[in-house]
Amino acid sequence: MHIPDGYLGPATCGVFYAVMLPVWTIASKIVKKTLKARQVPMLAIGAAFSFVIMMFNVPIPGGSTGHAVGGVLVAIILGPWAACIAITVALVIQALLFGDGGITAIGANCFNMAVVLPFVGYYVYKAISYNAPADSKRRVLAAGIAGYVGINVAAILAGAEFGLQPFLHHTASGQALYCPYGLNVAVPAMAGEHLLIFGWVEAIVTALVVKYLQKQAPEVVEEGGV
Amino acid sequence: MKITTKLWIGLGILIVLSPLGLILPDHFKAGDAWGEWGVDAFKELVGYIPQGLEKLSSLWSAPIPDYAFKGWEEKGLGSLSFAYIVSAIIGILITVCVVLLIGRLLSKKE
Numbered sequence: 574m575h576i577p578d579g580y581l582g583p584a585t586c587g588v589f590y591a592v593m594l595p596v597w598t599i600a601s602k603i604v605k606k607t608l609k610a611r612q613v614p615m616l617a618i619g620a621a622f623s624f625v626i627m628m629f630n631v632p633i634p635g636g637s638t639g640h641a642v643g644g645v646l647v648a649i650i651l652g653p654w655a656a657c658i659a660i661t662v663a664l665v666i667q668a669l670l671f672g673d674g675g676i677t678a679i680g681a682n683c684f685n686m687a688v689v690l691p692f693v694g695y696y697v698y699k700a701i702s703y704n705a706p707a708d709s710k711r712r713v714l715a716a717g718i719a720g721y722v723g724i725n726v727a728a729i730l731a732g733a734e735f736g737l738q739p740f741l742h743h744t745a746s747g748q749a750l751y752c753p754y755g756l757n758v759a760v761p762a763m764a765g766e767h768l769l770i771f772g773w774v775e776a777i778v779t780a781l782v783v784k785y786l787q788k789q790a791p792e793v794v795e796e797g798g799v
Numbered sequence: 800m801k802i803t804t805k806l807w808i809g810l811g812i813l814i815v816l817s818p819l820g821l822i823l824p825d826h827f828k829a830g831d832a833w834g835e836w837g838v839d840a841f842k843e844l845v846g847y848i849p850q851g852l853e854k855l856s857s858l859w860s861a862p863i864p865d866y867a868f869k870g871w872e873e874k875g876l877g878s879l880s881f882a883y884i885v886s887a888i889i890g891i892l893i894t895v896c897v898v899l900l901i902g903r904l905l906s907k908k909e
Contacts, residue, residue: 577835579855605905613902618806620898621891625813628866628887629820632829639832640820662897666890672861735834742851750851752834753841762833790802 574639574731574763575627575667576682578675580752582742585734589680596688597661603654612651615793619647620659624667631774639771642686645694645723646779649716650786650793653695660687681734685727694723694779707795713784720779721772725764728771732756732763814887818880825876863889 608616626643633639648656661683667673674682701715736756739749752759786793824830831837838856841848863869866886867879 574832575835577856578858579838579849579852580834582851601905605907608902608906610902610906613899613906614803615806616902617895617898618803618810620894621810622806622813624890624894625810625817625887628817628883629813630824630829630832631820632824632827634827634829636829637831637833638824638829658901659898662901663894666894666897668859668861670861670863670890670893671866671886672859672864673866675855676859677855731834744850748847749845749849751849751855752852753845753849754834759834766833786802789805793802 574642574682574686574728575664575674576678576685576731576734577672578677580675580738581678581681581734582738582751583677584741585737586677586680589678589684589734591680593680593683593688596657596684600654600657604658607652608655612655616651616655616659619643619651619656620662623647623660624663626778627663627667627673631771633766633770637766639766639774641720641771641775641778642690642724642727643775643778644686644691645698645720645775646716646782648691648695648723649698649719649779649783653692656691656695657683657687660691681731685731685734689730690723690727693726694719697722707791708787712787712794713780716783717776717780721776724775725767725772728763728767729760732760735759735763810891814884814891817887818883821879821883822876866890 623643626641628640630638630640642660644656644660647659664674664682664687665679668676668679698715698719701718702712705711705715733756735752735754736759738752739755742750744750783794836844838848838853841852863886867882871878871882
């Protein structure tokens with residue numbers, strides 16, 4: 574889901590940077606109000622977890638690859654705004670240092686994976702785990718469903734961003750200037766592989782870690798949100 | 800043991816296991832992620848290379864492209880796995896430092 578340089582035209586890149594600047598500002602302000610000093614190591618662990626889990630490319634035999642983001646998990650433990658900051662740091666370093674995701678697409682990639690994914694996942698988790706005790710199985714289930722829904726909404730959005738490009742930018746002869754696949758190809762491709770495979774990876778990762786935390790550190794699950 | 804200590808150890812284990820993200824796709828002959836193909840792939844995919852895409856794609860030259868050292872592209876899976884682990888360590892070290900710095904600036908003392 575790391576959109577590289579060149580796939581999105583300048584208009585799309587600009588729009589998402591313009592959207593992300595206030596989001597990052599608000600995230601800093603909210604986290605500044607709510608993050609306790611003792612939670613900072615957990616935030617670093619969350620960002621590091623997101624970074625490394627994205628390196629676990631899961632193959633579709635003979636086809637493409639994909640991976641979990643781990644962002645819903647960070648949102649469940651520290652809240653969606655803190656998750657936004659943690660995942661942003663991971664994505665920016667992936668882009669600058671490792672060329673994973675384009676630098677012109679940092680705005681779009683952060684919107685998909687550091688905003689939509691953790692926020693959707695967080696509220697799905699909150700809705701399903703409402704009033705559930707910290708050690709309940711419903712929280713594990715809620716985490717799994719939240720991971721699945723969060724990554725799929727983000728993937729479909731990324732598909733839409735790819736798919737808009739041939740309509741926005743093409744030569745007189747109809748050749749695309751950037752991503753050449755329209756919505757009819759990009760959205761089903763991104764949605765299909767995440768609904769069938771990668772969504773389950775995010776679901777299992779999120780649910781398993783929440784289950785582990787219930788056992789090892791129930792207070793972390795209980796706090797739920799910064 | 801503190802939960803954060805346990806989670807740091809867990810991260811260490813994930814770093815060591817990270818080459819699975821390289822080896823499994825290789826074993827199952829899986830290619831790039833959808834929408835993350837190299838420029839050259841477009842000739843085969845759509846019959847031409849989109850002009851804007853070609854221009855922008857070389858905008859940034861990352862120091863450790865695709866978690867592999869420059870010039871190591873043709874090396875075997877063993878070397879690439881080693882580079883992958885080193886990349887994970889470097890990436891995580893920088894990520895952690897940046898987040899700790901941001902956290903220090905943003906968090907309130909209790």
